[in-house]
Amino acid sequence: MTPGTPLSAANTYELLVQAVVDYAIFMLDPEGYVMSWNPGARRLKGYTTEEIIGAHFSRFYTAEDKAAGLPRRALETAAREGRFAAEGWRCRKDGSHFWAMVVIDPILQDGRLIGFAKITRDMTAQHQAQLAALESERSFRLLVQGVTDYAIYMLSPEGCVTSWNAGAERIKGYSAAEIIGRHFSRFYMPEDVSAGMPWRALDIARREGRYEAEAWRRRKDGTRFWASVVIDAIRENGKLIGFAKITRDLTERRETQLQLEQSREQLFQAQKMESLGQLTGGLAHDFNNLLTGIMGSLELLQTQVARGQTQNLERFISSAQGAASRAAALTHRLLAFARRQTLDPKPIDPNRLVAGMEDLVRHTVGPAIELRFELAPDLWPTRCDPNQLENALLNLCINARDAMPDGGRLTLRTATTILDAQPARECDMQPGEYVAIRVADTGTGMSPETLQRAFDPFFTTKPLGQGTGLGLSMIYGFARQSGGQVRIASERGVGTEVCIYLPRHRGQVEEGETEPRRPKAPSWTEGGKRVLVVDDEPTVRMLASEVLKELGHAAVEATNAASGLQMLQSDPGIDLLVTDVGLPGGMNGRQLADAARQIHPELRVLFITGYAENATLSKGTLEPGMHVLVKPFTMEALAERIVDILSEH
Incomplete structure (x- = not known):
């Protein structure tokens, strides 16, 4: 070219x-x-x-x-x-x-x-790859068809069955000819179908790529089985072409789990009964001792009075009062352990409270023990009963002192801590922000066996007669009732650390709020008021009426809420209602007070109660003009409280 x-x-x-x-x-x-x-x-x-x-x-x-x-x-x-x-x-x-x-x-x-x-x-090359893919698909189909422990099948985007393996036939009871083309909702229980669960399952798989659940499913013959279900969305080039569904029959495993849970519950109940027996035995032992002291003192007092002998009366009276005081303290500890004590929670600064205890702790533990205070700066406030917190910390310091007979170091620390879901769950607490108050010693420490039983009521390692075994139980009850927790870490020969967790309070702490209350001497000259006393216990009514007469007030008595309400309706001149919280006849003391205030909106109320009825007392929050006095109380304490309430303006 x-x-x-x-x-x-x-x-x-x-x-x-x-x-x-x-x-x-x-x-x-x-x-x-x-x-x-x-x-x-x-x-x-x-x-x-x-x-x-x-x-x-x-x-x-x-x-x-x-x-x-x-x-x-x-x-x-x-x-x-x-x-x-x-x-x-x-x-x-x-x-x-x-x-x-x-x-x-x-x-x-x-x-x-x-x-x-x-x-x-x-x-x-392309042909070989295609053959390999076909062989793989063929092998997979053969594998799926050969599986009998799992129901493996495909659904159309609308939920109709498009394939069916041998496992599906065995578990569900339908042959492939019977079920292909039918909607998979027929495997659900009727109540689940009515609630739209099959369609919600597909929606979740479509939206999130996978749906997983365990629930009851239905066989062809109407029987049910406990199923583990997985539904995966199948897409091609981004378009939904169906769902892959795998179902496994877990009925046998679930029944085994239920049996294990039942066994655990039975074991737990047995442990509870053992603890209750231990609690009852310890309580009976201590109260029998105290009752012997009270009854014996009163019997000797009666004998001496009958003989006209007065020289030993004061000794017997003091003995009876001392035993009664110890019985009241024992009851208080039991109620703290049971989380039924009446608390007076208020916002407090933990650092101020702990620092304010320094002199008391130093005198308690003695000079042989080095005392350290490590208080965190900018510590959050908390809301609890400051007197109960002081008692708890003092109890821990006494335990620490007893664990260091040859001297050692006692450290009180404060800190802030935030518990996420997992650590909170491990501590049996709600996730959130807490104040931690730690009492650590370098004493003898506890064995693992002792540590495991540390919170058990009446359990003590002290010699007979030197401990009730209710100290840690009381601290545990106080912390739990305050929304917190107690944890102990201890090692033989190293020492023990007890940590009290209390929830963070978001409000402000006013100056002086953590100061202990100072009792005021009652004014025995103020009088002229009318006071209604409602209690089903005649002795309590009699004693309260005597105190009121000593104060110069007129006492009106009622045995239950209904009769008390009638008196309030007929006598508009009642200045103060003194009522037990737990009353017979259907209406409790709080309900009586609410009804009384419908008649006399400014009526002042004093609740007297043997334990905290949080629901009855509106979860511990009382309206203005309402007060609480915990049984048992001295007549002086009752008189003091009545004077304080009636002197309010």
Whole structure:
């Protein structure tokens, strides 16, 4: 070709075909003999142009395909339908086979067939990958179909069953013919279907990619089983095409778990009964001792009075009062342990309270023990009963002193702490912000067995007669009733640390709020008021009335809330209501006070109670003009409280 000569269309096509090396492109005459051969054909088939021009194209077919007449039918199909396309094994010159994609197009001139254009591409690698995928899919299907412990099946996007394995048939009871095309909601319990649970499950899987649950499901025969269910959304190119669902029958495992839980509950009940027996035995022992002191003193007092002897009366009276005081203290500790004591919570600064105890603690532990205070700066306030907190800390300091008979170091620390969900759960507390008050010693420490029983009521390691075994129990009850917790860490020969956690208070602490209350001497001269005393215990009514008479007030008595309310309705001149919280007859003391204030809105009220009835007393919050006095109380304390209340303006 002369340079500069324009290329014809035929020349351009021929140059393009000759440049292609990835495809075998060649021409056949109407009978199938090769008329042209490009470099791609030489590379793919292995023949040179001189070797193949004029040869029949059937030599590229396998012996089986030639015997079946495939080369001839390929040309006939191309001539008749305008194209022949197929995939199959073809042969190279060296006898090796490759998987070929073949296209044969007829070449017509003036409507007359003059030959064929043939394109062949080597697709061996793609074919092998496809075979591997098909084999993998086939193996997976066989695996799924062979699984009998799990129900594995597919759902359409609407929730209709599209496949069903042997495990599904075994667990659910339906054959594939019975269930394919049916909605999977028939496996749910009727009440779950009514609540729309099957559709919510698909919505969650569609939205989040997976839905997991355990619940009752239904078999074909109507029986139910406890199922573990997983539903996965299946997407192709981002479009939802269905769901894969796996169900496992866990009925047997659930029954085993229920049996274990029942066994644990029975063990827990047995432990509770053992603790109750221990509590009852210890309580009976201590109270019998105290009652012996009270009854014996009163009996001797009665004998001496009958004889007209007065020289030893004061001794017997003091003995009875002392035993009664110890009984009151024992009751207080029991109520603290049971979280039933009446608390007077208020916002406090823990640092101020702990620092204010320094002199008391120093005198209590003695000079042989080094005392340290490590108070955290910017400590949060808390809300609790400051007197009970002082008692708890003093109790811990006494325990620490007893654990260091040869001296040692006692440290009181304060800190702030934030408990997240996991550590809070481990401590049986609510997550949140807490104030931590720690009392640590370098004493003898506790054995693991002793540490495990430290909070048990009446458990003590002290010699007989030197401890009630209620100190730590009381501290535990106080902390729990205040919304906190107590934790002990101890090691033999190293020491013990007790930590009291109390919730952070968000409000402010007013100056002086943590100061201990100073009792005021009652004014025995103020009088002239009318006071209604409501209590079902005659002795309490009698004593209260005597105190009121000593104060110069008029006492009116009622045995229950109903009669007390009648008196309030008929006597508008009542200045003070003194009522027990727990009253017989259906209406309690708080309800009586609320009803009384409907009649006399400014009526002042004094509740007397043996334990904290938080629900009755509005969770510890009283309205203005309402007060609480805890039984047992001295007559002096009752008189003091009455004077204080009646002197309010």
